[in-house]
Amino acid sequence: MQMEQELERLRQQGVYTSGGIDHPSYSGAVNSGIVAFEIEYGHWVEEQNKQVCELRNALNTYITDVGLRILVDTGMNHYFDLFQLKATAAKADVFYLMNGMWKTSAERFFLWIGGFRPSELLKVLGPQLDPLTDQQIMDVYNLKQSCEQAEETLTQGMEKLQQILAESVAQGLFSEGVQ
16 A cells, blocks of 8 residues: 555656565656556466465465365466466557566566567567567667677676676585595
């Protein structure tokens, strides 16, 4: 409820801070469809946590097949609700939804580890953007280049971090084995 009041206050001021459940980071004009999505997604996550607890409790206690089926069906319907929320949000701002800013930092991290790259989104959307002016074509090209450059920098940083961690572990194991 407090989150909804804060979002309403920001909406009245004409500025809205967004960026996912755990990390507000974007300031810009209010998009009421995205504000509604974030509020509803927050409620969805709360309900999801409750349902997971109910399923865990059901597995740790005796429950009939019918009772378990009801819990599973409820969970499936809950995900159907999420897909409906996403469909509505996509109509308001598909880029917001696709870039995953509504996700937690951990979820965005796993998207990256799993191979999601913003430049791939641009490759998929590119053919759908026609017809474009020459300036728009250049802007899309520059955006794609910037994305790829930033992705390469992040990838190199991740590789360096992995190398440092591997060397640290190897040195730690080696020094422990010597002593």
